[in-house]
Amino acid sequence: MPTLSEVARHAGVTPATVSNVLRNRGRVGESTRQRVLEAVDALGYRPHLAARALAEGRAPTLALMVSSIANPFYPEFALAVERAARTSGHFVIICNTNEDPLTGRAYLDQIAGTLSEGVLVTNANLQFADLHVTESRGTPVVLCMWERPNEPPGLPCVAVDFRLAGELAGKHLLELGHRRIGAIVGSKASGIHAARYEGFVDALRAAGVRKNRVKHAADTIQGGYSAARELLEADPQLTAIFATNDLPALGAMHAAADLGLTVPADLSVMGITDIQLARESRPALTTVAVPTVEVAGLAVSLLRELIESSYGQAGPGEANVPMRISSPPKLVVRASTGTPRSR
């Protein structure tokens, strides 16, 4: 691969001039400019990104930490992040923690601040302590899907009102006439879905429904499947199941199918998020949509700002920790919910 100096030699100028031409810095005469461009072309020169990163003291990549790329939500989110990142010339390195805090920390240790100049964190089971460490080392961190706008996490974040999402789900089911509703709370391990469930319970309370069955589960189709079966065995009179995420909701639909129940005639099912599969399932899943693309955009731009300001003044950043709030979740009614029918 040709280097800057080779291009310079070829064009009869110095490396600095080539650099100037390439980045439109400093004044360069039109004729030399042409000569340089020709040389670049002739040699097929491409800047060495690692060298540039070293010289500039900043890297052209952002790291995106996810718990598992196998959960279809994350690829969707990653795609949105990538699109947003490209607008500022950033590449995205996707880091799978596989729900393992140690793997997460290892990634942070290695790439934060050296290969990437900023870190985006989704529910990746990371220790906040580790995140604070990388932040204190000068690499900005943004939490992408903070679930409680009213309780800032002490780290820059984009918050989504997930309590509201749960409430909207509960209201929808109540309005259809359901009173015996089972709940599946995903992300058992991290407990990150608590706000969603609280919102759901709030809705029930407001309607005078004082209790309901709950089952905690893994945030997967399989997890939802098992939980739904247990719920339905424990109380065959359930007319609806609310899951805190689309994946377990999909699993609940499968469980219904295997139990000979028709959705929504025998059992209504709904989730939260509106991943692509929600649209593509049969029956199509009713859900509360979270503005994924918007969140990705907000997160990337917040991270960008933090990066810029971190180069401005030294130090771990200003005193107040910024938080962006996404537009509220919205109910999306599809085919998996309907009025209850007595069984």
Place this chain on the structure above:
Amino acid sequence: MPTLSEVARHAGVTPATVSNVLRNRGRVGESTRQRVLEAVDALGYRPHLAARALAEGRAPTLALMVSSIANPFYPEFALAVERAARTSGHFVIICNTNEDPLTGRAYLDQIAGTLSEGVLVTNANLQFADLHVTESRGTPVVLCMWERPNEPPGLPCVAVDFRLAGELAGKHLLELGHRRIGAIVGSKASGIHAARYEGFVDALRAAGVRKNRVKHAADTIQGGYSAARELLEADPQLTAIFATNDLPALGAMHAAADLGLTVPADLSVMGITDIQLARESRPALTTVAVPTVEVAGLAVSLLRELIESSYGQAGPGEANVPMRISSPPKLVVRASTGTPRSR
């Protein structure tokens, strides 16, 4: 972030010694070794990967080119690639081409050889010419899912016998007694599923079935859905649908549902690949499994070899282009196929 020299100063040695300690190079006295390690710890030193990359002349990352991370096959594959890559200390940069050759080329131009020292290519709609260019610039390239073991592509690759996959699918359906089978051929644009369809047709021919309906479609659930509806409208007597990929097969199942057909009683449906969703759909999808994890492993290790040898002797590599062949695809019978029933 502390640098090597700071650690060195702290330990009362020179940067070279610290470097030696960190990489177990050169002989270092046990006592200095300890002192250095302590300093590393005390300062929280982490090597600057970009600087190291520059000094070593090689990057710690691999690029994985995919057409769309929204297609659930790719995340699964990416995960397998990431796992394999980590064993050699490589990070993976996932590059979404979004089926656009220009985006693909832009990625190649920017990161190949500068941010990443090797490129893994899945069906990302890349021009072979572009791949040859990056190869000739000294960055090894490996095609991950070459569909025709008998027709080497002129680029290092891992081949999977997809013709056989199609044949196995055809045979399975024939053995169940199906004779009127519709086919959905995915990846319309790239034509990359041709071998699968050929295998399917071969199986039909061998059984004396001379014609069948085909429909080309996008490699998505939606694409399969539309194609299946058209197929079923054109010939309501179809008793089975074979799709060259799981995603369109899933779409075909949805189409059946919307048309009031029960799978598999009224219509058998099957695909190829065995993505996770195939297991998780209702009914669970019969398919021909491709050894995804194995392919990822083979691809990464081949790429690693090419990288090593490219540092050994200069030049674009040896004359013979290596090809690894995965173990053969295997039929996985689940619940979406059964014996035909006359309608």
Place this chain on the structure above:
DNA sequence: TTGAAAGCGCTAACAC
């Protein structure tokens, strides 16, 4: 066993 020195490819002052 350790240190000195050069250089990876590029950028950024600053001088000419």
Place this chain on the structure above:
DNA sequence: GTGTTAGCGCTTTCAA
């Protein structure tokens, strides 16, 4: 306008 110079943080000969 263009060249000179000094690094960015690390590795790696080669001397000592």
